[in-house]
Amino acid sequence: MSIGSFFGRGLGLLPQDFAARACKQSATCTMACSLTLRREQEISCESLSVSHECDARVNANSRLLAKCREHCCPPDTSSPPSRFWGGYVTIRNWRNSGGMQVFRTYRGLTKPTKDYPRQMGNIETAQRPRILSGMRPSGKLHLGNLVGALQNWVKLQDEYDSFHFVADWHMLTTGYENTVDLRQDTWEMVTDWLACGLDPAKATFFVQSRLPEHAELHLLFSMVTPLSWLERVPTYKEQLENIRDHDINTYGFLGYPLLQAADILMYKPRYVPVGEDQIPHVELTREVARRFNQAFGKLHLKKRSEQEWIAWGTAIRNFARPPAGKAEQFILENYHRASLDVRADYLNRDVGTLDPLFPEPDVLLTSSPRLPGSDGRKMSKSYNNAIFLTDGPEVISKKLAVYMTDPARKRRTDPGDPDVCPVFDLHKIFSGGDLISRINSECRTAAIGCVECKRLAAQNVNAFLAPIQERRKPYEQKPELVWEILEDGTKKAREVAQKTMAEVRRAVNLAP
């Protein structure tokens, strides 16, 4: 949403020139109003989370700031520990982990302090660190999916205890009106996973809807999650506005990121390998984990003598004197029956430590090269500009024949600029170094023509896809193989999910 439209409908405060300035970097208000600010505007608000490494901040327009605060930063006393809330901007902390960027934000802290309650206690570290990621069942995959996510999963399966699943319920949150192809799309996608080398002996893959535990955890999360947390997810309002061709005005769509939080936390992974667009969802996941831990995590009291506990309590308003000899039991009970903000107060006063149910996983960001489709836009099934992994040589040649090239290169004799040419992007990924540098120079001098250049691109894309298509064949001949592999994976995933849910039901004190 543009600033103009936000202010037009929302607060009606915006000076016109705000909307006019363009900057790729932006800050997004993470609370209910979805305010998007441009970098140059330098506006700060307690709820602003800064996108990219943009350092937008500080009070350019105090009227706006005050309004935004009023609108979307009511004092949130319910999210303990309170001292960790209500700081200024979110800090992005990039560090390197084996060529991949690990991403973490510290909400509300300008400096992460060493006592930041990073709840990693219950993380799954049994063997290799665990990762988990899901993909919506979009049917046959294209080259963009391959270089964007799948290749990365294949690489990671040797190093990590990998869980990957088909997010078919997520598909329903935006597409319940048309499920005609859902089952087939699931099959096609998983078959492409297998064809690309995702190995059921190394990674566990499964289908979300075959594990009702995900729905149960989603439901329990929904009990503790403030509505505003979901309404402020950047994609939510944006999509409500932009998606016009089908209905997404549903409870399920609002809950989309919470379902994702359940998918993730169920397996207590260390990392979630996803693209940049999913960062806000993983961020929400961490907040939900923290909130759920605060609500249901068991408290271990600090060791203090009875006299010390009595002295400790005098600092707390309305704190009744514990009965003689029962101080510990009394404080524990008080704690577990208190509202979350009172518990936050206790924790801030060092009452003890929480036994967290869930860890707070990080995003594992992979730098995926931009892969344009035949019209120069991002490759996407819905743009009809994609090369599918199943496309044979003739189809690929035909698709390349109409692929966009440098638009300034009109005649064979005009020199071209490979840097703005989508065909060159294909070369950069699928051709060898020698050919890439040859085209890079010969295009600029018109020594090579686009027809020849495209022929070479098609050849290399074909060579790349041939073994993938070969590996697909046995599954095409015996489609039930894929369902069997998924069933095995589902069994493995179910073991983990059932264990987590038993812990969760116990912690919430549901019936045994």
Ligand code: TRP
């Ligand atoms: N929302 C993700 C997407 O659209 C899919 C997804 C669902 C997911 N649950 C997940 C990704 C859990 C990672 C982890 O791509």
Ligand code: SF4
């Ligand atoms: Fe693009 Fe190749 Fe033509 Fe250059 S020669 S404009 S890189 S298709």
